[in-house]
Structures are given as structure tokens and as C-alpha cells.
Amino acid sequence: MPDQTKVMAPLRTAEKGRDMEHVHWTEDTVSVEGVRERGFAIERHGRTIPGVLWQSSRQSGPRPLILMGHGGSGHKRNERMVMLGRMFAAEYGWCAAAIDGPVHGDRGPVTDAKHPAYRQMWQRPDIVQCMIGDWQATLNVLSNKEDVDANRVGYWGVSMGTMFGLPYVASDDRVRVAVLGKAGMSGSSVARSGIDTHFRKFAPQVHIPLLFAMQWDDERFERSGQLELFDRLGSKDKRLHAYPGQHVDNGPEAFAVEAAFLKRYLEGI
């Protein structure tokens, strides 16, 4: 991972709602095949939210933004986040941003969901609300950028990206469309995290167009519990896409279909 300690002076201060966020753009800009990847760090309540923003280097004018939540034991620049960030920027011309989850990436020691800190994270009674606040702060900052179209914001995140992302998209009406999934009301990952309590509260509060992706043979979130979570989601405009395979597997066209879904709602075609 790039060195997040090389932090430049604050370039911008965002004030929205009750919070005040300070963003520092880090010096780790990378350009690969027409996509610019740039680190940032947002100061909020004395804590730092480390993030990455992907944009097409050919971008002109404000473009839709996809917020991307990584999975458990991952981080903002893991293989999946980089693949999606580059795809959204290069193929769709969108902005895409990822932030480290609590105790993940530059925020902590977890690189394996078996790490004790992972289980401890879920014991914190405020952990979901805290990550909701982090995403809101991130969107406060990014939606102030001239090249971000704050009226066209989507969310992509499965597994832990849904455990935090579902409560978030239920809580921030600036997010217009979401891809969620690989999560549910039962299974070993639910027993460990207690996320079902949060899903029970927040799922009915989600009302945006939604694609819920699941793996038919998921060994961490039971099939029936995933179907139950899909059922609980308040959105009238929702769809379930299921593929054979376990938790880490993906349908051959899953990401392309998810991107096309986001495009349909963000670009109206």
C-alpha cells in the first residue's frame, strides 16, 4: 500500500450538516491506463479516514460517483477495489472512491477475518453508526469537488461492504442507487458480528433502486438468511442476482452486470 504518512497541507474544508471535515490529498497519485488514482485522508472528530479516489484522466465536468465498501479483511486498495475503481473510471468515466473500514487497511491490524480485532470491532456498540458517519463525511468532502456530480451518487459493496453499506445507504439519502449482497440474517458471519440486528433495523429503511448479489452456496451467510434479507429490503425497485459458488466466488459477468445496473440509474439509460 502507498505510504499514507506523506500528507500534504489541507486543500479543502467541507462543512455540511453538523460535522466539519478536513481533507488532505496524499502524494500517492498513480496513473494507469487513463485512470488517475489518488489517496486522501479525511480528519473527522480527531480520527482519520483514509481513502482513494479513482477518476478518468480524460474526465471533464462533473461525473457520477460510486462509493465502494470493501469486504472483511480487505482494504481500500485491495484487488477488488482497484479493479472496480479502474473499471468505473475507465469504462464509464465515473469517479469511484473507497475508504478503509475500521481496523482495516491503514486503520488497523486486520488482514484476516480471524484476527481477534475483527471480532472485537463488531463488539463495539457504536461501530455501525461510526462507519455511517465516516461515509457521510467522505461524501461531504467528495461531493464538494467540482468534478463530482453530487446528484448522481451510487454505492457498491458486498459482504462487509454490505454490513456497513446497507445501514449507510439507509441513512444517507444522497445515495441514489446501490449494489449490495453476500450478506444476510443468518450464518457464521452473522453469529460473529451480530449484524442481523442492524439489518433488521435498517433494511426496511432502504428505498433506493437496489441490486442484491448473492452466492448460492455461501458458507458464511446462509442462503435462507440472504433471501430473508432481500425480502426485508424496503426498496420496491430491487432485484436479486444469485450465482452458484461460495462466498468468495462471483458470477462470470457479475461485475459487468452490476456496472450496467448502476449506469441505468445514474445515467438514465
Next chain:
Amino acid sequence: MPDQTKVMAPLRTAEKGRDMEHVHWTEDTVSVEGVRERGFAIERHGRTIPGVLWQSSRQSGPRPLILMGHGGSGHKRNERMVMLGRMFAAEYGWCAAAIDGPVHGDRGPVTDAKHPAYRQMWQRPDIVQCMIGDWQATLNVLSNKEDVDANRVGYWGVSMGTMFGLPYVASDDRVRVAVLGKAGMSGSSVARSGIDTHFRKFAPQVHIPLLFAMQWDDERFERSGQLELFDRLGSKDKRLHAYPGQHVDNGPEAFAVEAAFLKRYLEGI
């Protein structure tokens, strides 16, 4: 419906397998917005299989073919078939063909699934095998056409289009990819038809890439029975797409997504 009695002299005789089919092209060619729609009638074992072929009027060279099975009480030229036939031809440049199911369209009295002849149809012990033969005969004829690419054949059919289509695609290895759905192992439409027996036999024999579409609140085929049918399908490369709504409803992008799925497998992109 166009008058199927205006039948021209046979233009072509197809011999494949054990059967010999005679095809008559009817005089009801219609051209709408670049799509040519042409009726045909295939003679097989003294019976007639009435069909329609849609093609782009700009087509040059052999193109993929989609066989389309209509739903119960429908017919080869109902609104859905015409919509899909024109879409496949105009937007994708493919050929698309529909035939009347037994006792439907030009083959019988059923225009409502409550008609006694509909229930009687399902009592016939040979009905599924008979329709398999009709589809095979249809493909024998159409795959002999110079403008049809016999190596790129797909099937689209939900509800009754799956009740007949699933056994068919399991039985004809010339079909390379299929969209099925809105059918399952339990529910009132299963009780009436006994189709679960056929699904139990044929579903494990389906091995082609498959998209299974279902309505989450289907009142004719129970949710659990549809999920069970998806589970039973032998294809390793399969996906389930579920949308809220009852049997006749459809997801807002369902047809476009299904077409894109067929394209991925028929055109390799």
C-alpha cells in the same frame, strides 16, 4: 392474427435425424422498422406446427437464432413474442422464431389458461415429448436456412415457455444457451399440469449456460418451488434473477438484461 391458411408451395424440405419436415412459408410477411416478420408452417407426422420468424431486413450472412416459447394462453404472435422478436432482430441483428404451443394460437382453442383444453393438454402423457419434437423439427428446418447460424442457437421462454422449453433444451444439444424461469416445483400451476415430474427428470440434464428469471411474489409457482427448480438445474454456469411482483410482472430491465446475457454467450462478448 394473420391468416395462416394462405400457404404457399413447400420451399424447402429438411431431413435431419429420423424425421422429415416440410416447411411452407406463408404469405403474411410484415416489415416494421427494419424487421421482417414471416410466417411458416412445418408439416410433421401429419400435423402442422405454425411459426413466425423475425429477421433484420438489413441482415447479411448467417446470424444467431433465438427460439422463443410463449406462455400459457398466449401464441406465437402475442405481444411479448412480437416485442422480443423485433428486439432481437432490430437491436441485435439475430433471427428469432416462435411456434404455437399445443392447443394454442393456430393449433387450438386456448386463449385463457382456465379453458378446459388447457388442463386436458397437460393430461396427455406424451405432451412434453411431442413439444420437444416440434421444437426439434422447427430447428431442423430453420438451421438449414443459409441466413441462420446453426452453431449459435439460443432459447428464450418463461412460464409455459419453460414448462416445454426446459425439457426441450435438455434434449437438443444444438441449443447453446437459454433464458428460462417463472416456473417451479410447486404451486397451483404445477398442481394443474404435473410439470414437476418432467422438471425432476429434465432439469439435471440441462448443462448449458442459463439465466433463470423469477418473480418474487409469483402466485402460480411458489417461491420455494422456483428456487428448488433453479437448484435442480444441472448447469454449472447458471444465474437466478428475481424481481418483486407477481407472475405476469417483470423487472424494469429484465428483457434487456436477458438479451445481454444471450449476447454474451452467442457473440462471445
